[in-house]
Amino acid sequence: MNIIVCIKQVPDSLEVRLKDDYTLERDFVAQVMNPADESALEWALRVRDRTGGAVTALSMGPARAEGMLREALARGADQAVLLTDPRFAGADTLVTARCLASAIRALGGADLIACGRRAADGETGQVGPMTASMLDIPCVTNAMRAEAAERLTAEQLTEDGVTVWTCGYPALVTFCEWSYRLRLPTLAGLKKARQAEVRRLMPEDIGLSAAECGLKASPTRVRHVEAQPAGVRPCRQVSAAECLAALRERYPEAGL
Protein backbone atom coordinates (compact mmCIF):
# COMPACT_ATOMS: atom_id res chain seq x y z
CA MET A 1 0.00 0.00 0.00
CA ASN A 2 1.13 3.53 -0.67
CA ILE A 3 0.69 5.65 2.40
CA ILE A 4 1.14 9.38 2.95
CA VAL A 5 1.76 10.44 6.56
CA CYS A 6 1.13 14.11 7.39
CA ILE A 7 3.49 15.28 10.12
CA LYS A 8 4.04 18.62 11.85
CA GLN A 9 6.94 20.11 13.74
CA VAL A 10 5.90 21.43 17.15
CA PRO A 11 7.74 23.07 20.06
CA ASP A 12 9.24 20.50 22.42
CA SER A 13 7.91 22.32 25.46
CA LEU A 14 4.56 23.98 25.88
CA GLU A 15 5.99 26.53 28.29
CA VAL A 16 5.21 29.54 26.18
CA ARG A 17 7.10 32.77 26.17
CA LEU A 18 5.35 35.80 24.75
CA LYS A 19 7.41 38.49 23.07
CA ASP A 20 6.78 42.15 23.81
CA ASP A 21 4.33 42.38 20.93
CA TYR A 22 2.37 39.36 22.26
CA THR A 23 3.51 37.06 19.46
CA LEU A 24 4.97 33.68 20.36
CA GLU A 25 8.66 33.28 20.96
CA ARG A 26 9.43 30.37 18.62
CA ASP A 27 13.07 30.94 17.80
CA PHE A 28 14.77 29.56 20.87
CA VAL A 29 12.52 26.58 21.43
CA ALA A 30 13.57 23.07 20.39
CA GLN A 31 11.29 21.58 17.74
CA VAL A 32 10.17 17.95 17.59
CA MET A 33 7.83 15.75 15.59
CA ASN A 34 4.29 16.07 16.95
CA PRO A 35 3.71 13.04 19.26
CA ALA A 36 0.42 11.94 17.66
CA ASP A 37 2.08 12.11 14.22
CA GLU A 38 4.81 9.74 15.46
CA SER A 39 2.04 7.27 16.22
CA ALA A 40 0.60 7.70 12.69
CA LEU A 41 4.04 7.22 11.14
CA GLU A 42 4.65 3.99 13.04
CA TRP A 43 1.28 2.60 11.93
CA ALA A 44 2.06 3.48 8.31
CA LEU A 45 5.48 1.79 8.53
CA ARG A 46 3.89 -1.37 9.94
CA VAL A 47 1.29 -1.51 7.15
CA ARG A 48 4.00 -1.02 4.53
CA ASP A 49 6.24 -3.67 6.11
CA ARG A 50 3.37 -6.15 5.84
CA THR A 51 1.87 -5.21 2.47
CA GLY A 52 4.72 -3.61 0.53
CA GLY A 53 4.45 -0.19 -1.09
CA ALA A 54 5.95 3.05 0.16
CA VAL A 55 5.53 5.56 2.98
CA THR A 56 5.79 9.25 2.12
CA ALA A 57 6.20 11.76 4.95
CA LEU A 58 4.54 15.07 4.07
CA SER A 59 4.83 18.30 6.03
CA MET A 60 4.04 21.98 5.62
CA GLY A 61 6.24 24.40 7.49
CA PRO A 62 9.38 26.52 7.50
CA ALA A 63 12.62 25.21 5.96
CA ARG A 64 13.82 23.90 9.33
CA ALA A 65 11.04 21.25 9.23
CA GLU A 66 13.35 19.41 6.82
CA GLY A 67 15.23 18.11 9.88
CA MET A 68 12.08 16.41 11.14
CA LEU A 69 11.44 14.89 7.69
CA ARG A 70 14.97 13.48 7.67
CA GLU A 71 14.22 11.96 11.05
CA ALA A 72 11.12 10.32 9.52
CA LEU A 73 13.35 8.90 6.75
CA ALA A 74 15.83 7.61 9.34
CA ARG A 75 13.00 5.81 11.08
CA GLY A 76 11.87 4.09 7.92
CA ALA A 77 9.88 6.43 5.66
CA ASP A 78 10.70 5.93 1.95
CA GLN A 79 10.48 9.54 0.83
CA ALA A 80 9.82 13.00 2.22
CA VAL A 81 8.05 16.07 0.85
CA LEU A 82 8.03 19.56 2.37
CA LEU A 83 5.58 22.30 1.46
CA THR A 84 7.66 25.35 2.21
CA ASP A 85 7.30 28.87 0.90
CA PRO A 86 6.58 32.24 2.52
CA ARG A 87 3.19 32.20 0.78
CA PHE A 88 2.16 29.14 2.83
CA ALA A 89 2.81 30.91 6.14
CA GLY A 90 0.07 31.75 8.62
CA ALA A 91 -2.51 29.26 7.30
CA ASP A 92 -5.42 28.38 9.61
CA THR A 93 -6.84 24.85 9.73
CA LEU A 94 -9.04 25.23 6.62
CA VAL A 95 -6.20 26.51 4.45
CA THR A 96 -3.70 24.01 5.88
CA ALA A 97 -6.12 21.23 4.91
CA ARG A 98 -6.51 22.75 1.45
CA CYS A 99 -2.73 22.77 0.93
CA LEU A 100 -2.33 19.20 2.20
CA ALA A 101 -5.24 17.93 0.06
CA SER A 102 -3.77 19.66 -3.01
CA ALA A 103 -0.32 18.23 -2.30
CA ILE A 104 -1.76 14.72 -1.85
CA ARG A 105 -3.48 15.06 -5.25
CA ALA A 106 -0.30 16.43 -6.83
CA LEU A 107 1.66 13.45 -5.47
CA GLY A 108 -0.76 11.16 -7.26
CA GLY A 109 -2.88 10.29 -4.22
CA ALA A 110 -2.38 7.32 -1.89
CA ASP A 111 -4.21 4.24 -0.65
CA LEU A 112 -4.04 5.51 2.90
CA ILE A 113 -3.38 8.83 4.59
CA ALA A 114 -2.32 8.77 8.24
CA CYS A 115 -2.25 11.81 10.54
CA GLY A 116 -1.97 12.55 14.24
CA ARG A 117 -5.32 13.29 15.87
CA ARG A 118 -4.16 16.77 16.86
CA ALA A 119 -1.04 18.89 17.08
CA ALA A 120 0.39 19.40 20.56
CA ASP A 121 0.57 23.19 20.05
CA GLY A 122 -2.69 24.20 18.35
CA GLU A 123 -4.72 21.20 19.57
CA THR A 124 -7.57 21.72 17.09
CA GLY A 125 -7.73 18.22 15.61
CA GLN A 126 -9.40 19.73 12.54
CA VAL A 127 -6.81 19.41 9.77
CA GLY A 128 -7.20 15.61 9.34
CA PRO A 129 -10.99 15.49 8.88
CA MET A 130 -10.97 18.70 6.81
CA THR A 131 -8.39 17.19 4.44
CA ALA A 132 -10.49 14.02 4.07
CA SER A 133 -13.63 16.09 3.46
CA MET A 134 -11.89 18.02 0.67
CA LEU A 135 -10.61 14.78 -0.88
CA ASP A 136 -14.07 13.24 -0.41
CA ILE A 137 -12.63 10.09 1.16
CA PRO A 138 -13.70 8.27 4.36
CA CYS A 139 -12.13 9.45 7.61
CA VAL A 140 -11.89 8.02 11.12
CA THR A 141 -10.51 10.35 13.80
CA ASN A 142 -9.05 9.52 17.23
CA ALA A 143 -8.04 5.97 16.25
CA MET A 144 -6.53 3.74 18.92
CA ARG A 145 -5.94 0.95 16.42
CA ALA A 146 -6.47 0.33 12.73
CA GLU A 147 -6.11 -2.67 10.47
CA ALA A 148 -5.60 -2.47 6.73
CA ALA A 149 -6.97 -5.70 5.23
CA GLU A 150 -9.41 -6.05 2.34
CA ARG A 151 -11.18 -3.13 3.94
CA LEU A 152 -9.87 -0.71 6.54
CA THR A 153 -11.12 -1.22 10.11
CA ALA A 154 -10.43 1.47 12.72
CA GLU A 155 -11.29 1.77 16.42
CA GLN A 156 -12.26 5.31 17.32
CA LEU A 157 -11.96 6.45 20.92
CA THR A 158 -14.97 8.53 22.03
CA GLU A 159 -16.31 9.94 25.33
CA ASP A 160 -18.61 6.92 25.66
CA GLY A 161 -16.20 4.16 24.72
CA VAL A 162 -15.00 2.88 21.38
CA THR A 163 -16.71 3.00 17.98
CA VAL A 164 -15.51 0.56 15.34
CA TRP A 165 -15.79 1.67 11.69
CA THR A 166 -14.90 0.06 8.37
CA CYS A 167 -14.44 1.63 4.96
CA GLY A 168 -12.84 1.10 1.57
CA TYR A 169 -9.70 2.74 0.14
CA PRO A 170 -8.43 5.41 -0.08
CA ALA A 171 -9.11 6.55 3.48
CA LEU A 172 -7.68 8.93 6.07
CA VAL A 173 -7.13 7.92 9.71
CA THR A 174 -5.98 10.14 12.59
CA PHE A 175 -4.22 8.42 15.51
CA CYS A 176 -3.93 9.04 19.26
CA GLU A 177 -0.51 9.79 20.77
CA TRP A 178 -0.25 6.46 22.52
CA SER A 179 -1.68 4.22 19.77
CA TYR A 180 1.66 3.14 18.26
CA ARG A 181 5.17 3.77 19.58
CA LEU A 182 7.51 5.00 16.87
CA ARG A 183 10.49 2.72 16.17
CA LEU A 184 14.06 3.95 16.62
CA PRO A 185 16.17 4.92 13.63
CA THR A 186 18.49 2.23 12.29
CA LEU A 187 22.10 2.85 11.24
CA ALA A 188 21.16 2.19 7.62
CA GLY A 189 18.20 4.53 8.04
CA LEU A 190 20.38 7.31 9.41
CA LYS A 191 22.74 6.93 6.48
CA LYS A 192 19.88 6.96 3.99
CA ALA A 193 18.34 9.99 5.69
CA ARG A 194 21.55 11.99 5.35
CA GLN A 195 21.76 11.35 1.62
CA ALA A 196 18.09 11.39 0.66
CA GLU A 197 16.54 14.30 -1.14
CA VAL A 198 13.69 16.07 0.65
CA ARG A 199 11.46 17.25 -2.17
CA ARG A 200 10.27 20.84 -1.78
CA LEU A 201 6.95 22.00 -3.20
CA MET A 202 5.63 25.53 -3.65
CA PRO A 203 2.04 26.68 -4.23
CA GLU A 204 2.29 26.42 -8.04
CA ASP A 205 3.62 22.84 -7.73
CA ILE A 206 0.37 21.78 -6.07
CA GLY A 207 -1.92 23.78 -8.32
CA LEU A 208 -2.73 26.60 -5.89
CA SER A 209 -2.45 30.33 -6.43
CA ALA A 210 -0.93 32.58 -3.78
CA ALA A 211 -4.45 33.87 -3.06
CA GLU A 212 -5.50 30.37 -1.97
CA CYS A 213 -2.65 29.89 0.54
CA GLY A 214 -1.44 31.22 3.84
CA LEU A 215 -2.81 33.85 6.19
CA LYS A 216 -4.41 35.89 3.40
CA ALA A 217 -6.67 33.02 2.36
CA SER A 218 -7.53 31.96 5.94
CA PRO A 219 -11.08 32.74 7.09
CA THR A 220 -10.15 32.92 10.78
CA ARG A 221 -8.04 35.60 12.44
CA VAL A 222 -6.39 35.57 15.85
CA ARG A 223 -7.31 38.90 17.40
CA HIS A 224 -5.80 38.64 20.85
CA VAL A 225 -3.58 36.25 22.77
CA GLU A 226 -2.85 36.22 26.46
CA ALA A 227 -1.12 33.96 28.93
CA GLN A 228 -3.64 32.16 31.11
CA PRO A 229 -3.87 33.43 34.65
CA ALA A 230 -2.55 30.74 36.96
CA GLY A 231 -3.55 30.01 40.55
CA VAL A 232 -6.75 31.42 41.87
CA ARG A 233 -7.27 29.52 45.10
CA PRO A 234 -5.67 30.39 48.41
CA CYS A 235 -4.24 27.02 49.38
CA ARG A 236 -4.13 26.06 53.06
CA GLN A 237 -1.41 23.56 53.89
CA VAL A 238 -2.86 20.92 56.18
CA SER A 239 -2.21 17.39 57.38
CA ALA A 240 -4.38 14.54 56.14
CA ALA A 241 -6.27 14.50 59.47
CA GLU A 242 -6.84 18.26 59.47
CA CYS A 243 -8.04 18.02 55.89
CA LEU A 244 -10.64 15.36 56.71
CA ALA A 245 -11.86 17.41 59.67
CA ALA A 246 -12.26 20.52 57.51
CA LEU A 247 -14.08 18.58 54.80
CA ARG A 248 -16.45 17.02 57.36
CA GLU A 249 -17.34 20.48 58.53
CA ARG A 250 -17.98 21.66 54.97
CA TYR A 251 -19.83 18.57 53.84
CA PRO A 252 -21.47 17.02 56.91
CA GLU A 253 -23.69 14.85 54.70
CA ALA A 254 -20.89 13.42 52.54
CA GLY A 255 -20.04 10.53 54.85
CA LEU A 256 -16.40 11.53 55.31
Place this chain on the structure above:
Amino acid sequence: MKIAVYCEAGRDDGLALIAQARRMAPEASVTALLEGPVPEKAARCGADEILCLDTVEDDCGQGSRIAALLAELRPDIALFPATVRGRFLSAWAAARLGTGLTADCTGLALTEDGLLRQTRPAYGSNLLADILCPVSRPQMASVRPGVFPLQPGLSGPEASVRPADPPVPPPLLMLVRRIPADNSVSLSGADVIVTGGKGIGGAEGFQVLGRLAELLGGALGATRSAVDAGWISYAHQIGQTGVTVRPRLYLAFGVSGAVQHTVGMSAAETVVAVNTDRHAPIFRSADYGIVADWRETAEYFIQTISERKAGI
Protein backbone atom coordinates in the same frame (compact mmCIF):
# COMPACT_ATOMS: atom_id res chain seq x y z
CA MET B 1 -28.99 37.39 13.24
CA LYS B 2 -29.44 33.67 12.74
CA ILE B 3 -27.71 31.04 14.86
CA ALA B 4 -27.75 27.30 14.17
CA VAL B 5 -26.83 24.80 16.89
CA TYR B 6 -26.14 21.14 16.23
CA CYS B 7 -27.44 18.83 18.97
CA GLU B 8 -26.01 15.32 19.04
CA ALA B 9 -28.40 12.41 19.62
CA GLY B 10 -28.69 11.43 23.28
CA ARG B 11 -26.53 14.27 24.68
CA ASP B 12 -27.40 17.56 26.38
CA ASP B 13 -24.33 19.57 25.30
CA GLY B 14 -26.18 21.04 22.31
CA LEU B 15 -29.11 22.19 24.45
CA ALA B 16 -26.66 23.99 26.75
CA LEU B 17 -25.24 25.72 23.66
CA ILE B 18 -28.70 26.91 22.65
CA ALA B 19 -29.10 28.49 26.09
CA GLN B 20 -25.75 30.24 25.60
CA ALA B 21 -26.74 31.44 22.11
CA ARG B 22 -29.86 32.98 23.69
CA ARG B 23 -27.87 34.69 26.47
CA MET B 24 -25.33 36.01 23.98
CA ALA B 25 -27.80 37.20 21.35
CA PRO B 26 -31.31 37.63 22.82
CA GLU B 27 -32.68 39.00 19.52
CA ALA B 28 -31.28 36.26 17.29
CA SER B 29 -33.37 33.51 15.77
CA VAL B 30 -31.98 30.20 16.97
CA THR B 31 -32.42 26.96 15.03
CA ALA B 32 -31.56 23.61 16.57
CA LEU B 33 -30.35 20.88 14.20
CA LEU B 34 -31.43 18.08 16.45
CA GLU B 35 -30.36 14.54 15.70
CA GLY B 36 -32.40 11.55 16.81
CA PRO B 37 -35.62 11.59 18.87
CA VAL B 38 -36.67 15.03 20.19
CA PRO B 39 -36.36 15.04 23.99
CA GLU B 40 -39.16 16.74 25.94
CA LYS B 41 -36.82 19.35 27.44
CA ALA B 42 -35.83 20.49 23.94
CA ALA B 43 -39.21 22.18 23.34
CA ARG B 44 -38.42 25.11 25.67
CA CYS B 45 -34.64 25.05 25.49
CA GLY B 46 -34.56 28.52 23.92
CA ALA B 47 -34.64 27.60 20.24
CA ASP B 48 -37.20 29.18 17.91
CA GLU B 49 -37.19 26.22 15.62
CA ILE B 50 -36.10 22.60 15.82
CA LEU B 51 -35.08 20.81 12.65
CA CYS B 52 -35.20 17.06 13.23
CA LEU B 53 -32.36 15.30 11.51
CA ASP B 54 -32.49 11.52 11.36
CA THR B 55 -29.34 9.67 12.36
CA VAL B 56 -27.15 8.17 9.65
CA GLU B 57 -24.58 5.64 10.79
CA ASP B 58 -21.86 7.15 8.62
CA ASP B 59 -20.30 10.23 10.23
CA CYS B 60 -18.86 11.40 6.89
CA GLY B 61 -22.30 11.24 5.27
CA GLN B 62 -23.89 12.98 8.26
CA GLY B 63 -21.24 15.71 8.06
CA SER B 64 -22.12 16.30 4.41
CA ARG B 65 -25.85 16.45 5.26
CA ILE B 66 -25.20 19.01 8.00
CA ALA B 67 -23.16 21.05 5.51
CA ALA B 68 -26.09 20.91 3.05
CA LEU B 69 -28.53 22.04 5.78
CA LEU B 70 -26.27 24.94 6.77
CA ALA B 71 -25.87 25.97 3.12
CA GLU B 72 -29.67 26.13 2.91
CA LEU B 73 -30.28 27.86 6.27
CA ARG B 74 -27.45 30.37 5.77
CA PRO B 75 -26.97 31.15 9.49
CA ASP B 76 -24.46 33.79 10.64
CA ILE B 77 -23.17 31.45 13.34
CA ALA B 78 -23.11 27.63 13.61
CA LEU B 79 -22.22 26.00 16.95
CA PHE B 80 -21.30 22.39 17.68
CA PRO B 81 -20.46 20.62 20.96
CA ALA B 82 -16.75 19.74 20.97
CA THR B 83 -17.28 16.04 21.55
CA VAL B 84 -15.23 13.65 19.41
CA ARG B 85 -18.20 13.38 17.07
CA GLY B 86 -19.16 17.07 17.16
CA ARG B 87 -15.60 18.04 16.33
CA PHE B 88 -15.49 15.61 13.44
CA LEU B 89 -18.84 16.72 11.98
CA SER B 90 -18.00 20.43 12.33
CA ALA B 91 -14.61 19.98 10.61
CA TRP B 92 -16.12 17.88 7.81
CA ALA B 93 -18.89 20.46 7.25
CA ALA B 94 -16.62 23.54 7.50
CA ALA B 95 -14.33 22.10 4.81
CA ARG B 96 -17.33 21.63 2.49
CA LEU B 97 -18.61 25.15 3.20
CA GLY B 98 -15.12 26.66 2.90
CA THR B 99 -15.56 28.64 6.09
CA GLY B 100 -13.64 29.19 9.33
CA LEU B 101 -13.98 26.85 12.29
CA THR B 102 -12.58 27.40 15.78
CA ALA B 103 -12.04 24.22 17.81
CA ASP B 104 -12.92 23.56 21.41
CA CYS B 105 -13.92 27.07 22.51
CA THR B 106 -14.26 27.91 26.19
CA GLY B 107 -15.83 31.32 25.64
CA LEU B 108 -18.27 32.86 23.16
CA ALA B 109 -19.38 36.48 22.94
CA LEU B 110 -20.44 39.03 20.36
CA THR B 111 -18.17 41.95 19.51
CA GLU B 112 -19.50 45.49 19.04
CA ASP B 113 -19.64 44.77 15.31
CA GLY B 114 -21.77 41.70 15.89
CA LEU B 115 -19.00 39.23 15.11
CA LEU B 116 -18.59 36.04 17.11
CA ARG B 117 -15.59 36.32 19.44
CA GLN B 118 -14.39 32.77 20.01
CA THR B 119 -12.05 32.21 22.95
CA ARG B 120 -10.00 29.04 23.07
CA PRO B 121 -7.00 27.73 24.94
CA ALA B 122 -3.92 26.58 23.03
CA TYR B 123 -0.39 25.43 23.81
CA GLY B 124 -1.47 23.02 26.51
CA SER B 125 -3.81 25.73 27.80
CA ASN B 126 -0.92 28.07 28.55
CA LEU B 127 -2.48 30.64 26.22
CA LEU B 128 -5.96 31.95 25.60
CA ALA B 129 -6.63 33.20 22.08
CA ASP B 130 -9.55 35.28 20.81
CA ILE B 131 -10.44 34.32 17.25
CA LEU B 132 -12.75 36.00 14.75
CA CYS B 133 -14.06 34.88 11.38
CA PRO B 134 -14.69 38.31 9.85
CA VAL B 135 -15.88 37.51 6.32
CA SER B 136 -16.78 33.85 5.68
CA ARG B 137 -20.15 32.52 6.81
CA PRO B 138 -21.25 30.81 8.89
CA GLN B 139 -18.82 31.60 11.70
CA MET B 140 -18.34 28.06 13.01
CA ALA B 141 -17.18 26.95 16.43
CA SER B 142 -17.09 23.78 18.48
CA VAL B 143 -17.54 24.43 22.19
CA ARG B 144 -16.08 22.37 25.01
CA PRO B 145 -18.82 20.38 26.80
CA GLY B 146 -19.49 21.52 30.36
CA VAL B 147 -18.34 25.10 29.78
CA PHE B 148 -21.85 26.50 29.62
CA PRO B 149 -24.36 25.17 32.12
CA LEU B 150 -27.61 23.63 30.92
CA GLN B 151 -30.50 26.02 31.60
CA PRO B 152 -33.07 24.04 33.58
CA GLY B 153 -36.63 24.76 32.40
CA LEU B 154 -36.54 27.91 30.32
CA SER B 155 -39.83 29.66 30.08
CA GLY B 156 -40.62 31.05 26.70
CA PRO B 157 -42.36 30.17 23.51
CA GLU B 158 -42.35 26.58 22.44
CA ALA B 159 -40.13 25.85 19.46
CA SER B 160 -41.71 24.85 16.19
CA VAL B 161 -40.62 21.39 15.08
CA ARG B 162 -40.18 20.28 11.50
CA PRO B 163 -38.34 17.42 9.86
CA ALA B 164 -35.25 18.06 7.79
CA ASP B 165 -34.22 15.32 5.45
CA PRO B 166 -31.31 16.32 3.30
CA PRO B 167 -30.44 13.53 0.82
CA VAL B 168 -28.19 10.77 2.15
CA PRO B 169 -24.95 10.67 0.14
CA PRO B 170 -23.39 7.32 -0.89
CA PRO B 171 -21.89 5.82 2.29
CA LEU B 172 -18.20 6.34 3.02
CA LEU B 173 -18.05 4.77 6.49
CA MET B 174 -19.86 1.73 7.88
CA LEU B 175 -20.51 1.36 11.59
CA VAL B 176 -19.37 -2.03 12.88
CA ARG B 177 -20.22 -1.69 16.58
CA ARG B 178 -20.05 0.57 19.61
CA ILE B 179 -18.24 -0.70 22.71
CA PRO B 180 -19.32 1.20 25.84
CA ALA B 181 -16.64 2.55 28.19
CA ASP B 182 -15.85 0.74 31.40
CA ASN B 183 -16.54 3.50 33.93
CA SER B 184 -19.92 3.07 35.55
CA VAL B 185 -20.03 6.54 37.13
CA SER B 186 -20.18 9.48 34.80
CA LEU B 187 -17.50 12.04 35.54
CA SER B 188 -19.45 15.01 34.26
CA GLY B 189 -22.32 14.55 36.75
CA ALA B 190 -20.29 13.36 39.77
CA ASP B 191 -20.42 15.17 43.15
CA VAL B 192 -17.09 13.74 44.25
CA ILE B 193 -14.13 12.98 41.98
CA VAL B 194 -10.89 11.25 43.00
CA THR B 195 -8.15 11.85 40.44
CA GLY B 196 -4.73 10.26 39.98
CA GLY B 197 -1.81 11.74 38.07
CA LYS B 198 1.59 10.60 36.92
CA GLY B 199 2.76 10.71 40.54
CA ILE B 200 0.78 7.62 41.54
CA GLY B 201 3.26 5.54 39.61
CA GLY B 202 1.16 2.94 37.80
CA ALA B 203 -2.14 1.23 37.05
CA GLU B 204 -2.18 -0.32 40.54
CA GLY B 205 -2.43 3.16 42.05
CA PHE B 206 -5.82 3.60 40.43
CA GLN B 207 -7.09 0.53 42.29
CA VAL B 208 -6.30 2.28 45.57
CA LEU B 209 -7.92 5.53 44.38
CA GLY B 210 -10.85 3.54 42.97
CA ARG B 211 -11.54 2.19 46.48
CA LEU B 212 -11.56 5.73 47.87
CA ALA B 213 -13.87 6.92 45.07
CA GLU B 214 -16.23 4.05 45.72
CA LEU B 215 -16.28 4.79 49.44
CA LEU B 216 -17.26 8.39 48.71
CA GLY B 217 -19.80 7.44 46.04
CA GLY B 218 -17.71 9.33 43.54
CA ALA B 219 -16.04 8.86 40.19
CA LEU B 220 -12.44 8.11 39.28
CA GLY B 221 -10.57 10.70 37.23
CA ALA B 222 -7.13 10.81 35.65
CA THR B 223 -4.72 13.29 34.10
CA ARG B 224 -3.61 13.09 30.51
CA SER B 225 -0.15 11.80 31.42
CA ALA B 226 -1.63 8.92 33.42
CA VAL B 227 -3.89 8.05 30.47
CA ASP B 228 -1.05 8.45 27.97
CA ALA B 229 1.02 6.06 30.08
CA GLY B 230 -1.73 3.47 29.60
CA TRP B 231 -2.62 3.15 33.30
CA ILE B 232 -6.32 3.89 32.83
CA SER B 233 -8.73 4.42 29.96
CA TYR B 234 -9.37 7.74 28.22
CA ALA B 235 -12.94 7.80 29.55
CA HIS B 236 -11.45 8.94 32.89
CA GLN B 237 -9.41 11.82 31.48
CA ILE B 238 -10.08 15.28 32.90
CA GLY B 239 -8.70 18.43 31.35
CA GLN B 240 -8.43 20.21 28.08
CA THR B 241 -8.29 17.03 26.04
CA GLY B 242 -10.65 15.12 28.31
CA VAL B 243 -13.83 16.15 30.06
CA THR B 244 -14.55 19.32 32.00
CA VAL B 245 -16.00 18.59 35.45
CA ARG B 246 -17.68 20.63 38.17
CA PRO B 247 -17.93 18.38 41.29
CA ARG B 248 -18.48 19.63 44.85
CA LEU B 249 -15.33 17.89 46.05
CA TYR B 250 -12.23 17.18 43.97
CA LEU B 251 -9.37 15.11 45.40
CA ALA B 252 -6.15 15.14 43.35
CA PHE B 253 -3.43 12.57 44.14
CA GLY B 254 0.00 12.80 42.53
CA VAL B 255 -1.24 15.43 40.11
CA SER B 256 1.36 18.02 39.11
CA GLY B 257 -1.20 20.60 38.06
CA ALA B 258 -0.40 21.32 34.40
CA VAL B 259 -2.79 23.94 33.06
CA GLN B 260 -4.02 21.39 30.51
CA HIS B 261 -5.45 19.48 33.50
CA THR B 262 -6.55 22.33 35.77
CA VAL B 263 -8.76 23.96 33.12
CA GLY B 264 -10.88 20.81 33.31
CA MET B 265 -11.42 20.96 37.09
CA SER B 266 -11.19 24.65 38.00
CA ALA B 267 -14.97 24.86 38.43
CA ALA B 268 -14.90 22.37 41.33
CA GLU B 269 -16.30 23.73 44.61
CA THR B 270 -13.54 22.42 46.88
CA VAL B 271 -10.19 21.06 45.75
CA VAL B 272 -7.80 18.96 47.84
CA ALA B 273 -4.35 18.25 46.41
CA VAL B 274 -1.84 15.67 47.65
CA ASN B 275 1.71 15.86 46.35
CA THR B 276 5.18 15.32 47.80
CA ASP B 277 6.50 18.40 46.00
CA ARG B 278 5.42 21.47 47.93
CA HIS B 279 6.10 23.60 44.84
CA ALA B 280 3.82 21.56 42.56
CA PRO B 281 1.56 23.94 40.60
CA ILE B 282 -1.56 21.93 41.62
CA PHE B 283 -1.41 23.65 45.02
CA ARG B 284 -2.24 26.94 43.31
CA SER B 285 -5.51 25.38 42.18
CA ALA B 286 -6.29 23.80 45.57
CA ASP B 287 -8.16 24.93 48.70
CA TYR B 288 -6.39 22.35 50.86
CA GLY B 289 -2.87 21.15 50.18
CA ILE B 290 -1.35 18.06 51.77
CA VAL B 291 2.39 17.73 51.22
CA ALA B 292 2.74 13.97 51.66
CA ASP B 293 2.97 10.64 49.92
CA TRP B 294 -0.16 10.06 47.87
CA ARG B 295 -0.53 6.43 48.91
CA GLU B 296 -0.17 7.01 52.66
CA THR B 297 -2.74 9.78 52.44
CA ALA B 298 -5.18 7.79 50.31
CA GLU B 299 -4.89 4.78 52.61
CA TYR B 300 -5.37 7.00 55.66
CA PHE B 301 -8.53 8.44 54.07
CA ILE B 302 -9.82 4.98 53.17
CA GLN B 303 -9.18 3.61 56.64
CA THR B 304 -10.60 6.57 58.55
CA ILE B 305 -13.68 6.91 56.40
CA SER B 306 -14.48 3.19 56.37
CA GLU B 307 -14.01 2.97 60.15
CA ARG B 308 -16.39 5.87 60.59
CA LYS B 309 -18.90 4.26 58.24
CA ALA B 310 -18.67 1.03 60.22
CA GLY B 311 -19.30 3.06 63.40
CA ILE B 312 -15.98 2.33 65.05
